[in-house]
Amino acid sequence: MCSMEAxxxxxxxxxxxxxxxxxxxxxxxxxxxxxxxxxxxxxxxxGNSRHTRNMRTMHEGRLDPLHxxxxxxxxxxxxxxxxxxxxxxxLARMAIRRxxxxxxxxxxxxxxxxxxxxxxxxxxxxxAFFLGGGKALMNAYYRAADALGVDIAYDTExxxxxxxxxxxxxxxxxxxxxxxxxxPPGGKTWSVPGLERExxxxxxxxxxxxxxxxxxxxxxxxxxxxxxxxxxxxxxxxGRVLKxxxxxxxxxxxxxxxxxxxxxxxxxxxxxxxxxxxxxAVTLGIVVNREGRRFYDEGEDFWPKRxxxxxxxxxxxxxxxGYSIIDxxxxxxxxPPVYPPMKAYSIGELAARLELDRGALEKTxxxxxxxxxxxxxxxxxxxxxxxxxxxxPKTHWALAIDTxxxxxxxxxxxxxxxxxxxxxxxxxxMRMKDGSVCENLFAAGEIMAGNVLGKGYLAGIGxxxxxxxxRIAGAEAAKHVxx
Amino acid sequence: MSADKPAPDAxxxxxxxxxxxxxxxxxxxxxxxICNACRYCxxxxxxxxxxxxxxxxxxxxVHYLANLCHNCGSCLYACQYAPPHEFALNFxxxxxxxxxxxxxxxxxxxxxxxxxxRNALVVSIATALSIAAAFFFTGAFTQPDRFFGAWSDAQGxxxxxxxxxxxxxxxxxxxxxxxxxxxxxxxxxxxxxGGDLADFVxxxxxxxxxxxxxxxxxxxGGGDGCTYPRERASMSRRNFHHLTFYGFLLCFAATAVGxxxxxVFGWKAPYPLYSLPVLLGLIGGGGLVVGPxxxxxxxxxxxxxxxxxxxxxxxxxxxxxxLATSVTGLxxxxxxxxxxxxxxxxxHLGFVLALFVTLxxxxxxxxxxxxxxxxxxxxxxxxxxxxxxxx
Numbered sequence: 001m002c003s004m005e006a007x008x009x010x011x012x013x014x015x016x017x018x019x020x021x022x023x024x025x026x027x028x029x030x031x032x033x034x035x036x037x038x039x040x041x042x043x044x045x046x047g048n049s050r051h052t053r054n055m056r057t058m059h060e061g062r063l064d065p066l067h068x069x070x071x072x073x074x075x076x077x078x079x080x081x082x083x084x085x086x087x088x089x090x091l092a093r094m095a096i097r098r099x100x101x102x103x104x105x106x107x108x109x110x111x112x113x114x115x116x117x118x119x120x121x122x123x124x125x126x127x128a129f130f131l132g133g134g135k136a137l138m139n140a141y142y143r144a145a146d147a148l149g150v151d152i153a154y155d156t157e158x159x160x161x162x163x164x165x166x167x168x169x170x171x172x173x174x175x176x177x178x179x180x181x182x183x184p185p186g187g188k189t190w191s192v193p194g195l196e197r198e199x200x201x202x203x204x205x206x207x208x209x210x211x212x213x214x215x216x217x218x219x220x221x222x223x224x225x226x227x228x229x230x231x232x233x234x235x236x237x238x239g240r241v242l243k244x245x246x247x248x249x250x251x252x253x254x255x256x257x258x259x260x261x262x263x264x265x266x267x268x269x270x271x272x273x274x275x276x277x278x279x280x281a282v283t284l285g286i287v288v289n290r291e292g293r294r295f296y297d298e299g300e301d302f303w304p305k306r307x308x309x310x311x312x313x314x315x316x317x318x319x320x321x322g323y324s325i326i327d328x329x330x331x332x333x334x335x336p337p338v339y340p341p342m343k344a345y346s347i348g349e350l351a352a353r354l355e356l357d358r359g360a361l362e363k364t365x366x367x368x369x370x371x372x373x374x375x376x377x378x379x380x381x382x383x384x385x386x387x388x389x390x391x392x393p394k395t396h397w398a399l400a401i402d403t404x405x406x407x408x409x410x411x412x413x414x415x416x417x418x419x420x421x422x423x424x425x426x427x428x429x430m431r432m433k434d435g436s437v438c439e440n441l442f443a444a445g446e447i448m449a450g451n452v453l454g455k456g457y458l459a460g461i462g463x464x465x466x467x468x469x470x471r472i473a474g475a476e477a478a479k480h481v482x483x
Numbered sequence: 484m485s486a487d488k489p490a491p492d493a494x495x496x497x498x499x500x501x502x503x504x505x506x507x508x509x510x511x512x513x514x515x516x517i518c519n520a521c522r523y524c525x526x527x528x529x530x531x532x533x534x535x536x537x538x539x540x541x542x543x544x545v546h547y548l549a550n551l552c553h554n555c556g557s558c559l560y561a562c563q564y565a566p567p568h569e570f571a572l573n574f575x576x577x578x579x580x581x582x583x584x585x586x587x588x589x590x591x592x593x594x595x596x597x598x599x600x601r602n603a604l605v606v607s608i609a610t611a612l613s614i615a616a617a618f619f620f621t622g623a624f625t626q627p628d629r630f631f632g633a634w635s636d637a638q639g640x641x642x643x644x645x646x647x648x649x650x651x652x653x654x655x656x657x658x659x660x661x662x663x664x665x666x667x668x669x670x671x672x673x674x675x676x677g678g679d680l681a682d683f684v685x686x687x688x689x690x691x692x693x694x695x696x697x698x699x700x701x702x703x704g705g706g707d708g709c710t711y712p713r714e715r716a717s718m719s720r721r722n723f724h725h726l727t728f729y730g731f732l733l734c735f736a737a738t739a740v741g742x743x744x745x746x747v748f749g750w751k752a753p754y755p756l757y758s759l760p761v762l763l764g765l766i767g768g769g770g771l772v773v774g775p776x777x778x779x780x781x782x783x784x785x786x787x788x789x790x791x792x793x794x795x796x797x798x799x800x801x802x803x804x805x806l807a808t809s810v811t812g813l814x815x816x817x818x819x820x821x822x823x824x825x826x827x828x829x830x831h832l833g834f835v836l837a838l839f840v841t842l843x844x845x846x847x848x849x850x851x852x853x854x855x856x857x858x859x860x861x862x863x864x865x866x867x868x869x870x871x872x873x874x
Contacts, residue, residue, distance in 0.1 A: 043567050050563050053523055112706055114526030131705050132561030133523030139560060139714065274563050276520035336538050338520040 004197065007190050009035040009151075010481045011474075012171055012201035014158045014241050015208035016040070017047030018134075018463060019445025019470035021141035023205045025109060026474025028148045032481055035199060036145070037156040037173055039208070039236040041181065044272075045154065046138035047209045048233040048417055048446065048462075051274040053117070053134055054127035055106075055467065056460030057099040064103075065113045068125040072096055075126075079458055086254070086454025094426060095452055095461075095468040102467045103128055110140035122304055127460040155179035158208070159196065161244045166432060168204040168441040172196050202440060203477035206430070207470060209446040210418035211239020212259065213271060218415070221256035225413075228320035230264060232414040235271035242447055245422050251431045254419035254450030260457045261311030263287075264414030265339045266321060276338040279409045282310060283397050284333055284379070285326035286368055287411070289317040292351065292360030294368065299386070299396035303334075308457040311413040322411040323354050325365070328403045333379060341407035350406045369400040417462065421450035428473040440480050442473035507580055511545045514577050517570060524558040527705040529695075529860045530578075531558075536863060543675040546588070549581035550852040551860055556789045557704035560714045566788070579791035586848050591667035598844035603796030606804060609841050614833030620653070621645045621829045630825035636753045644825045647745070650832070657839045664843040665851055672852070676859055688861035695857050699724055712785040723777030727805065730770025734809070737764035753819055764812060771809035775802040801846035808834040 011027045013020045016038030024036045038045050058075045059066055075096045079087060103113070112131035116124035123129075130137045145152065153175060160172035175181075177194030184190070190197060211217045213235045218226035246252055268277035283303045286294055287310075296313050300306055314322040344350035351361040371390035377383055377399055385398045421443070423431040428442040445466040452465050504510040515534055518524070525531040530552050537544060554575050559565055564572040583599065590596040598605045621644045623630045634640035642650075673683060683689065695701065699721050702709055707716035741760040744750040754761050779802050782795070811831035818827055842848075 043565075112526075114705065117522045117525050129526075131526045132557060133521075133563065135563045136523075136557075136561035143715070269569055272563075272568065274521070275523070276517055276564075278520070332538055336516070336519050338517050 004192070006170065006198040006200045007035065009033045009199065009201045011203045011205060011477045012037070012199050013205040013207060014171070015047060015206070015445065016045050016152065017207065017209060017445060017466070018049035018137070019466035020205065020207035021138070021145060022467050022470025023207060023444055023474035023477070024145055024150045025141065025148065026471045027477050028145070028150045030475065030478035032478055034150045035153065035201070036150055037153045037158060039155070039157045040234065041155050041179070044234065044236065045142065046135065047237060049466070050135040050138050051233050052463055053275070054123065054129040054460045055099065055102065055463035056126055056458060057103060057128045057464070058096050059100050063100055065115050066125060066128055070126045079461065082456030082458045083454050084456065088451050090426060092452045095465050098468045099464050105471070109144040111137050123459060151184035153183035154181040158241050158244065161248055163248050163441070166436045166438045168438065170198050170200045171204060172198055202481045204441045205473045205477060206241050206245060206422070206441065206443040206447050207445045208241035209237040210259070210420065211242055212237050212415045212418045214238045217256070222315065225315055225320050228412060229315070230268050230273065230412050230414045231271045232264060232273055232277060232416045242421065245430065249432045249434065251423040251433045253421050253423045253448070254454045256420045258419035258450065258455050260308060260416040261315065262307055262414050262416060263310035263314050263322065263411040265337060266410035266412040267339050268414065277414060278335070279324055279337045279411060280334040281324045281326050281330065281409060282307070284330035285324060285401060286364070286394065287322050287324050288356070288361065288364055290319045290321055290356070292356045292364050294364055294392060297392050297395055299394045299398055311415065314411055315413040320413055323356065324409045324411055325350070325401065325406065327401045327406050329399060331407060337409060339409070341409050343405050343407055345404045347406060350408050354408045354410065365401050368394070369402060372398045372400045417446050419450040419453060419455065421446070421448045424448050424451055424469070427476045428469045429476065442476055444469035444473040507584060508542050508545055511549065511577050511581050512540050514572055514574055515540045515545070515548065517564060517572055518574060524561055527557045528553065528555065528701040529857070533860050533863065536868065543677065545581055546585045546672070547676045547856055547859055549578040550585055551856040552578040553701045553853070554579055554790050555702055555704045555709040556711045557709070557716070559789060560710050573788060575789060576791060579794065582849070582852070583791060583794055585852055589668045589672040590844065591664050591671070595844055599797065602845055603800040606800040606837070606841050606845055610804065610834065610837035613837035613840060614830060617829040617833035617836060620649060621825060621832070623825065623829055631822055633820065633822040634824060635820050639751050640753055640819050640824055641828055642751065644828060653836070654839070657836065661839055661842050668843070669851065669855065673855060678859060678862065682862055683858055685862070688858050688865065691861040692854060692857035696854055711789065712781045719777065720781055723774050723781065726770040727774030727778060730767045730774050730809065731805070733763050733767025734771060734812070737767060761816065765816065768809045768813045771805055772813070775806040778802055798846050804834060804838050804841070808838055
């Protein structure tokens with residue numbers, strides 16, 4: 001095909017997010033030569049990590065910037081609860097136990113922390129927030145990688161893998177035609193945009209994330225409903241490496257329809273809208289579907305515990321759309337969404353603005369208001385404001401929607417990450433379907449997070465998994481190379 | 484937010500966060516709404532906690548928040564929505580542009596607001612005229628023999644070419660004008676920002692703001708320093724600003740001590756090297772040489788995305804003027820017993836005069852607005868915070 005010499009490195013890391021950088025930094029510090037390929041250009045590097053903001057961190061004593069204690073057992077129980085047991089306890093506890101040490105390691109690599117953000121005080125004990133958020137964290141890691149001499153190829157993807165049984169042999173990479181990024185910078189460069197190059201590396205770390213930006217794949221799992229999904233994170237998670245690994249015989253974990261999917265503003269950009277697209281008004285009012293009817297208990301539990309189910313709920317509604325409706329009493333009681341609400345002085349007028357059937361919405365609101373029983377409203381507790389004789393009920397924070405102006409936010413499923421991944425062992429080595437284990441192929445981050453988080457969602461655990469198995473993958477790669 | 488009060492345009496228009504707006508205040512409102520929904524940058528400085536207290540941003544809030552920003556740049560590099568993201572959010576740039584508007588909007592007298600439009604030119608002309616005036620008043624044209632003569636300290640070298648009374652009268656007049664101008668500006672913006680005068684001088688908030696100012700607390704990017712002039716954080720900008728600021732204060736103190744010497748004790752300038760005014764002036768002058776040079780060098784390497792480039796001439800003009808003041812002051816100290824004294828004195832007085840005349844119409848005004856914004860911040864900080872639920 002082409003006679004260019006192969007590119008040779010000790011480690012090839014696919015994916016420049018948190019896990020990939022943790023692996024690259026660790027391996028480089030152990031003296032290995034490292035090439036990291038990142039599908040995005042510099043401005044959008046970091047995968048979904050650029051949208052993250054904290055890491056769930058165990059601590060059995062004082063650990064800045066966290067307060068109180070968050071023992072291993074409590075962390076494990078929290079994980080067990082959200083996954084309903086779809087987790088590998090051994091791997092999960094490994095990730096949990098290493099989190100306090102990560103905080104120091106991250107600090108050493110330029111990451112800074114801050115007190116919990118406004119509106120997230122409930123996470124101040126369990127989650128260590130990055131100063132400036134995930135992009136600042138990724139900037140720090142990339143600076144550290146530059147200083148250490150990790151070679152980074154932006155706009156570059158792994159397009160083929162060559163395995164010999166359980167042994168990784170080489171990967172074919174392709175730098176996007178037209179890119180102005182040269183790797184490695186200065187001296188001898190490997191860059192030949194638009195032409196496939198072979199990388200012969202002694203080890204391979206797959207840290208290329210899930211497939212949430214790949215609508216073709218999402219359609220396989222969700223059917224046509226997927227077309228109405230909005231991807232909250234990076235557009236670069238096409239799942240190409242995941243697919244290559246599964247095709248090469250990797251043992252899968254979790255399934256293609258599993259993922260973190262929340263309800264976000266329907267007006268959000270198709271990709272990369274990030275945190276600001278959230279709408280936190282759900283528990284304060286009602287949510288109706290395209291037919292103007294309610295479909296789930298909006299007051300089931302505190303929003304931080306329940307917001308993760310609403311993406312899926314709306315994905316199950318006709319047209320994959322919902323409308324959060326509140327009245328003037330609730331305005332200002334939730335984190336300000338970035339999109340202004342639709343506003344009207346009567347329910348009928350609001351229906352018109354939201355393009356809903358006027359009569360249906362008026363009836364839904366009237367029925368709801370009639371079913372509201374008196375109680376003491378308190379948004380900070382599971383209060384006694386509930387409906388009676390209504391299906392579905394609203395079991396807390398049910399207040400009549402009767403004070404104009406009325407506000408409506410259109411909602412769509414916002415997919416944040418997918419859980420389908422490859423199985424690994426406790427040395428981050430990829431497991432094959434036939435029960436064998438790869439000797440020099442490791443996986444870290446979202447691509448293997450399904451081992452720990454098979455379903456459900458726990459804020460900040462993705463970063464704990466990525467950092468743990470990224471660092472393990474880097475260290476194991478060094479062990480393999482050094483023999 | 485009061486529900487039936489109409490929200491500002493940028494919030495009601497319904498086009499969301501995606502489209503940068505031509506109108507500066509509306510663009511700032513768009514950007515502030517995105518930041519308020521995100522909040523990742525909260526740990527960097529005072530601006531984010533201050534904006535989070537609001538659900539909507541009226542024009543006066545925009546001016547207040549813009550002036551609370553020290554333009555450290557950290558939030559730009561940390562921003563997941565910065566260009567080329569489609570939200571094209573450049574928070575420090577928009578706030579810098581708003582500050583430019585603040586300076587115009589509250590300038591007194593209002594007709595002088597135009598001085599901010601082509602500030603470097605205005606400062607240059609003011610400097611040229613001031614120097615010409617200084618040569619005139621020191622008798623360069625009328626009494627060349629005295630002006631170009633060599634005078635010993637014992638002969639009161641400075642006042643041999645310019646009577647003390649005249650010098651004092653000119654600078655008292657200029658100082659009075661500067662004070663009146665700042666006071667008039669303050670009385671216009673402070674009530675708009677939502678405060679009464681008693682609020683401003685309340686001890687806890689005033690002293691916190693003073694402390695933040697003296698330490699330049701918010702030029703630290705949340706700990707590691709400003710990402711200025713580029714992405715790598717460093718304390719160099721804070722240090723050079725300190726040198727400039729304290730250099731300026733020490734020089735001012737030197738003049739104040741000299742004035743006390745003159746009027747209280749009857750001791751006439753020039754003072755010997757080991758006298759308090761000269762030592763203060765020497766140290767302060769040193770700071771006022773190194774500080775502005777450092778800031779000018781950093782500025783030359785500044786990331787073009789950081790801040791409002793249209794204000795560069797204004798910033799540079801102020802720094803150069805400070806530098807010219809300190810350099811001529813130090814030269815004057817060194818050569819005051821030579822025939823060059825008259826020329827150096829005239830130059831020095833000319834630069835000092837230009838510096839003071841243009842104080843209310845140049846970069847110096849940032850001090851007034853920044854300090855008032857910090858006071859406002861510390862007043863608000865003592866009020867309870869609304870609790871909001873979120874993911």
